[in-house]
Amino acid sequence: xxxxxxxxxxxxxxxxxxxxxxxxxxxxxxxxxxxxxxxxxxxxxxxxxxxxxxxxxxxxxxxxxxxxxxxxxxxxxxxxxxxxxxxxxxxxxxxxxxxxxxxxxxx
Amino acid sequence: xxxxxxxxxxxxxxxxxxxxxxxxxxxxxxxxxxxxxxxxxxxxxxxxxxxxxxxxxxxxxxxxxxxxxxxxxxxxxxxxxxxxxxxxxxxxxxxxxxxxxxxxxxx
DNA sequence: GCACATTACCTCGTCATACAAGGCATTGCA
DNA sequence: TGCAATGCCTTGTATGACGAGGTAATGTGC
Numbered sequence: 001x002x003x004x005x006x007x008x009x010x011x012x013x014x015x016x017x018x019x020x021x022x023x024x025x026x027x028x029x030x031x032x033x034x035x036x037x038x039x040x041x042x043x044x045x046x047x048x049x050x051x052x053x054x055x056x057x058x059x060x061x062x063x064x065x066x067x068x069x070x071x072x073x074x075x076x077x078x079x080x081x082x083x084x085x086x087x088x089x090x091x092x093x094x095x096x097x098x099x100x101x102x103x104x105x106x107x
Numbered sequence: 108x109x110x111x112x113x114x115x116x117x118x119x120x121x122x123x124x125x126x127x128x129x130x131x132x133x134x135x136x137x138x139x140x141x142x143x144x145x146x147x148x149x150x151x152x153x154x155x156x157x158x159x160x161x162x163x164x165x166x167x168x169x170x171x172x173x174x175x176x177x178x179x180x181x182x183x184x185x186x187x188x189x190x191x192x193x194x195x196x197x198x199x200x201x202x203x204x205x206x207x208x209x210x211x212x213x214x
Numbered sequence: 215g216c217a218c219a220t221t222a223c224c225t226c227g228t229c230a231t232a233c234a235a236g237g238c239a240t241t242g243c244a
Numbered sequence: 245t246g247c248a249a250t251g252c253c254t255t256g257t258a259t260g261a262c263g264a265g266g267t268a269a270t271g272t273g274c
Contacts, residue, residue, distance in 0.1 A: 001200065001203060003204060003207060004117060004200075005117075005231090005232050005233060005258095005259085006116050006117030006231095006232080006259065006260070007116070007117030007118060007200075007204055008117070008231095008232065009113050009114070009116040009117060009230080009231055009232065009259090009260085009261095010111055010112075010113030010114030010115070010116060010230090010231080011114060011208055012231085012232075014208075014212055015208070015211050015212065018211055018212045018213075018214060019211065019214070021214075022214075026251080026252095027251075027252070028250065028251050028252080029251095034211065037210070037211050037214055038207050038210065038211055039207075041203075041207045042207065042211065044232085044233090045232085045233055045234070046233095046251085046252080046253080047232080047233050047234060047235080047253095047254085047255095048231090048232050048233055048234095050252075050253065050254090051231085051232090051233095051253095051254085052231090052232085054253095055231095071240080071241075072240065072241070072250070072251065073239085073240080073251070073252075074250095074251065074252085075251090075252075090212070091212055091213075093108065093111075093114075094208065094209070094212055096108060096148070097110060097114055098205050098208075098209065100110065100145050100146075100148045100149065101118055101121075101122065101201065101205075102201070102205065103144070103145065104122050104125055104126065104141065104144050104145055104149065105121055105122065105125045105197070105198055105201055106125075106198075107125060107126070107128075107129075107144055112229090112230085112260090112261045112262060113230065113231070113260095113261080115260090115261065116230095116231085116232095116259080116260055116261065117259090117260080119260085119261075133222080133223095134222075134223070135221065135222050135223080136222095151261085151262090152261085152262055152263070153222085153223080153224080153262095154224090154225085154226095154261075154262050154263060154264080155260090155261050155262055155263095157223075157224065157225090158224090158225085158260090158261090159260090159261085161224095162260095178269075178270075179221070179222070179269065179270070180222070180223070180268085180269080181221095181222065181223085182222090182223075
């Protein structure tokens with residue numbers, strides 16, 4: 001079952017940061033990587049991912065560079081130092097969040 | 108760390124259904140029960156919970172009754188049969204969601 | 215008896231955000 | 245030559261949690 005838009009809210013940024021720990025990727029490749037890493041569950045649209053990447057760059061968690069390799073115009077994103085730290089916080093927050101929700105749901 | 112508004116989106120309904128498996132509760136008590144069961148992490152406001160309870164009742168997952176016991180006017184909510192089924196689905200969805208997000212974040 | 219916190223309900227407006235829809239340009243393939 | 249895929253973008257919409265504000269009764273301390 002594909003993931004619902006509403007349940008994803010607030011959790012997207014961490015996913016984007018996480019997928020970039022494997023090395024820089026351009027936007028389109030980020031979408032594919034998320035799909036691959038989630039077994040197809042995370043089939044995010046461009047209208048979701050591109051604005052989020054812009055936001056993360058604006059916040060200084062990502063840096064981007066235009067690349068004309070292979071003739072095609074691509075914007076390649078990479079994690080900044082601050083982005084790495086933020087990812088650490090995101091992971092901790094997720095553990096806490098998932099623990100809380102899981103506990104209440106199971107009760 | 109208290110739970111953020113955005114990350115909770117889409118997950119609240121399941122929590123409300125779950126907290127009512129212990130028996131009927133009125134709205135204010137639902138808020139307290141969630142706080143207690145989450146170790147204080149889920150400190151939800153009335154502006155969050157009351158509309159959600161109304162929505163769930165409108166969807167037929169909860170039923171409510173006015174109670175004047177103790178002189179105080181209270182609306183007591185209980186799970187319907189459909190609500191119980193919906194809770195089962197919510198729990199399954201949560202497992203799937205948490206598994207997917209957790210896997211991508213950890214990768 | 216009086217002030218004030220607590221219990222208990224409600225609604226309205228605001229904000230953040232995921233997404234659909236639409237547009238543009240290039241490459242590659244049938 | 246047409247059409248899919250790659251690759252980028254923006255705008256508008258819907259959703260949903262929350263803050264702020266309102267009402268009223270009960271309980272408590274002085």
